[in-house]
Each structure stands twice: as C-alpha cells, then as structure tokens.
Amino acid sequence: MTFDFMAVWNNRDILIEGILNTLLISVIAIPVGICIGVFVCLLRISKARLLRWPAIAYIEVMRNIPLLILIFMVFYALPFYGVRLSGLTTGFICLSIYGGAYFAEVFRGGVEAVSQGQFDAAKALGLKYGFYMRRVIFPQLYSYVFPPATNIALTMIKESSLLSMITVAELTYAAHEINGRTFTPVETFTTIALIYWGISIVFLKLTAILQSRIEVEHIRIPIAIR
Amino acid sequence: MDLQFIEIIPKTGPLFWGALYTIFVGLLACGLGIAVGTALLLMRNSRFWLVRKFVGIYGSFIRGTPALVQILVFYYALAPLSGINVGPLTAGVMAVGFNSGAYVAEILRGGLTRIPKGQWEAAEALGLARHKIWFKIILPQVFNSVIPLLVNEFTMVIKITPLLSTITVVELTRASQMLYNETFRPVEVLLLAALIYFVICFSVSQYGEYLQRRSMKYRL
Numbered sequence: 497m498t499f500d501f502m503a504v505w506n507n508r509d510i511l512i513e514g515i516l517n518t519l520l521i522s523v524i525a526i527p528v529g530i531c532i533g534v535f536v537c538l539l540r541i542s543k544a545r546l547l548r549w550p551a552i553a554y555i556e557v558m559r560n561i562p563l564l565i566l567i568f569m570v571f572y573a574l575p576f577y578g579v580r581l582s583g584l585t586t587g588f589i590c591l592s593i594y595g596g597a598y599f600a601e602v603f604r605g606g607v608e609a610v611s612q613g614q615f616d617a618a619k620a621l622g623l624k625y626g627f628y629m630r631r632v633i634f635p636q637l638y639s640y641v642f643p644p645a646t647n648i649a650l651t652m653i654k655e656s657s658l659l660s661m662i663t664v665a666e667l668t669y670a671a672h673e674i675n676g677r678t679f680t681p682v683e684t685f686t687t688i689a690l691i692y693w694g695i696s697i698v699f700l701k702l703t704a705i706l707q708s709r710i711e712v713e714h715i716r717i718p719i720a721i722r
Numbered sequence: 723m724d725l726q727f728i729e730i731i732p733k734t735g736p737l738f739w740g741a742l743y744t745i746f747v748g749l750l751a752c753g754l755g756i757a758v759g760t761a762l763l764l765m766r767n768s769r770f771w772l773v774r775k776f777v778g779i780y781g782s783f784i785r786g787t788p789a790l791v792q793i794l795v796f797y798y799a800l801a802p803l804s805g806i807n808v809g810p811l812t813a814g815v816m817a818v819g820f821n822s823g824a825y826v827a828e829i830l831r832g833g834l835t836r837i838p839k840g841q842w843e844a845a846e847a848l849g850l851a852r853h854k855i856w857f858k859i860i861l862p863q864v865f866n867s868v869i870p871l872l873v874n875e876f877t878m879v880i881k882i883t884p885l886l887s888t889i890t891v892v893e894l895t896r897a898s899q900m901l902y903n904e905t906f907r908p909v910e911v912l913l914l915a916a917l918i919y920f921v922i923c924f925s926v927s928q929y930g931e932y933l934q935r936r937s938m939k940y941r942l
Contacts, residue, residue, distance in 0.1 A: 696786030
C-alpha cells in the first residue's frame with residue numbers, strides 16, 4: 497500500500513479554489529445568518545402571538561429537518577415555480593436561513609438569561625424598545641451568547657461541505673474532482689479533512705481572541721452608557 | 723405547478739421503508755456513539771498522558787471536520803488501510819457512530835462533573851477495584867443524569883444520516899432521490915421526506931425536553 501500525495505499536490509489549484517469558495521460561502525452566510533437570527537429572536541420573544549408563532553414554526557422546522565433536504569428542496573423544487581437559482585446562491589440562502597434558526601435559539605437563550613429587572617428598569621426610565629434592546633439588553637448578552645454562537649458558525653463552515661452535492665465548487669467538490677482525475681481517494685479525502693481541521697482551528701483561535709476583546713468591552717459598557 | 727399529492731401517495735412505499743431504515747441506521751449509530759463516548763470518557767480519565775492527549779486530538783478532529791468528509795474518508799480509506807472490505811452500511815454506521823461518540827463524550831463529561839466527590843471516596847473506602855467503581859457506581863449515575871441529552875443526540879444522528887446517501891446507503895434521502903427521479907415530482911417527494919424527518923426529529927426532541935423537565939423536577 498503506497499500513498500501518492502503528489503497526485504493531490506499536482507492538482508493544488510483546484511483545492512485552492514475550493515478553499516476560497518468554502519471561505520466565501522462562510523463569510524457571507526454567517527453574518528446573514530446572524531442578522532436573521534437577531535430578527536427572528538426579536539419576533540420569538542415578542543408578546544404578540546401573530547409575531548411569535550411564525551417565528552416558533554420557522555425555528556422548529558429548521559431545527560428538525562436535515563440541511564441536505566432543505567438544499568435539495570431549494571435547488572430541485574423551486575425551479576418548478578419559476579425560481580431558478582445557481583448552486584452558489586442556493587448555498588448562501590440555505591445556509592443562512594438554516595443557521596439563522598440556530599442563532600435565533602441561542603440569542604433567545606441569552607435574552608432569557610438577562611434578568612427581568614433589566615427590562616423593567618429600562619422601561620421605567622422611559623427608553624424606547626429599539627433603544628433599550630440595542631443599548632441595554634444586547635450588550636449584556638455578548639458573553640453569554642458568544643461561545644454557542646461560535647459553535648454554530650463553525651457548524652455552518654462545516655455544513656457548507658453539503659453544497660458539493662449540488663455541484664458548488666467548494667472544498668469537498670474539489671476533492672471529488674481530484675479523485676475523479678487521479679483516483680486517489682484516500683490521499684484526497686484525508687487532505688481535505690486536514691484542511692477543514694486547519695480552518696476550524698484557525699477560526700476557533702480567532703474567535704477566542706475576539707471573545708477576550710468583547711469581554712473587556714463588556715466591562716466597559718456600563719460606564720459608556722452612564 | 724400544482725401539488726399533486728394524490729398521484730404520489732400510492733408510490734410512496736419506498737419512502738416509508740427509507741424512513742424505517744433511517745431510524746434503524748440512527749439507532750445503530752447512536753449505540754456505537756454511546757459505546758465510543760463511554761470509552762473516550764474512560765480514556766480521558768486515564769493515568770497515561772498520551773491516552774488523555776489522544777482524546778483531546780480526537781475530539782478536536784471530529785468537531786473540526788464536516789461529517790460528510792468523515793464519512794467519505796471512512797468509506798474510501800478504511801478498506802485499503804485495514805484490509806477489511808466493508809459495505810457502505812457498515813462504513814456509514816461506523817463513521818456516524820465515531821462522529822457521534824465525540825459529542826457523547828462531551829455530554830458524559832458534563833454529567834461526570836455533577837457526581838459528588840464523596841461517591842468516589844466512599845467506593846474507594848469500600849475497597850472496590852477501579853473498574854468496579856467506574857462501571858457499578860459512577861457510570862450508572864452519569865448515564866441517569868444525561869438521558870435527556872442523549873435523546874437529543876439521537877436527533878443529531880438522524881440529521882447526519884442523509885449524508886449516507888452519498889455512499890449509496892438507501893435511507894430516506896436516497897429513497898426520495900430515487901423516487902423523484904422516477905416520478906419527476908421533486909416538490910411533492912421532497913416535501914414528504916422533509917415531513918417525515920420533521921416528525922421523527924420533532925417527536926424525539928420533544929420527548930427529550932419532557933425528560934429534561936421531569937428530571938429537573940426530581941432533582942430540586
């Protein structure tokens with residue numbers, strides 16, 4: 497049994513394009529997912545049933561169906577209704593709405609961890625909803641929400657590998673392509689596993705740095721508000 | 723295009739077999755995951771530095787790489803490396819089980835921190851052997867306290883099983899792909915598949931939450 501890692505190295509341009517595409521998808525889908533998450537979380541914690549129930553339905557559906565089925569639905573079923581999306585667009589949309597539900601659930605957990613007295617005090621001061629959410633409640637969430645949100649973002653980077661099934665040229669698809677040319681499955685798939693591992697480790701290091709920054713600011717915030 | 727479920731319903735036999743197969747694969751993988759997770763928990767508490775280090779690297783690798791890639795590596799690399807020729811089902815169940823094992827180990831570790839130190843001391847004072855302390859005293863209590871989380875882990879496993887369709891395991895996703903290629907009705911077939919997944923995962927996760935609430939009530 498010999499290994500031929502040169503076969504992978506010779507096709508490195510495909511791999512590099514794959515890495516760039518994976519990163520591009522993540523860089524767009526994660527922030528959009530966070531925005532959807534904040535929005536749905538606000539609906540989810542609202543007192544009005546008409547706002548709350550659709551948010552609950554959205555969160556539960558997204559959390560209980562596999563992402564692959566969602567991707568197939570958008571990619572294969574929407575064209576029957578005249579919406580024809582490219583693989584990459586499908587990827588952005590599916591990953592962000594899928595991640596959005598998970599982010600919303602994490603943010604809700606954070607909001608519920610903030611004591612009711614903070615809401616009462618903010619209302620008693622006559623602050624407007626948008627203002628006290630933005631300046632009083634959300635700043636207190638950062639340190640609660642950061643670790644689970646990091647996990648979800650990492651999951652989204654990993655889940656982007658599913659887009660290879662609808663022929664988006666990201667890292668896993670690149671591996672399939674190299675495997676098709678050189679027929680070296682062991683080497684190719686081991687290599688991309690190591691690349692994904694590297695991406696995750698770098699991502700976790702970066703978020704750890706970010707988190708320590710945010711925790712410092714978190715201490716400073718009360719003074720800034722005063 | 724109108725939805726025509728009436729035409730599709732009589733042909734959905736394969737979907738339900740696929741759903742049963744998904745549950746079957748999920749149960750196998752979850753059982754393997756619990757076994758692997760328990761082994762990892764014991765290894766984490768080993769007295770050898772190298773064994774403890776291995777558990778850390780294993781966990782980091784499993785959490786740092788996509789489940790799809792793990793399945794592909796397992797499927798393509800297991801046979802040439804070990805010389806054992808396994809079918810797609812075995813390779814798939816093993817890949818998902820080893821994936822789930824890393825997460826189960828984390829769950830069990832959380833459960834272990836809740837066991838008071840007095841349990842260890844009492845067991846040692848009674849002169850029990852180390853493996854008896856683990857298997858007769860500590861692990862039963864750990865498992866008892868994390869049952870709701872393990873039930874939720876089962877839904878996570880069910881959500882990974884669609885990836886096995888890439889290595890030709892005919893579970894629900896593969897069955898629905900075959901069905902819509904045959905009937906040219908992806909909308910109805912995929913909606914049905916999503917509904918089946920939703921029913922499975924939602925009922926299991928609600929049961930997990932029920933267990934969680936109940937255990938909260940008794941713990942206080």
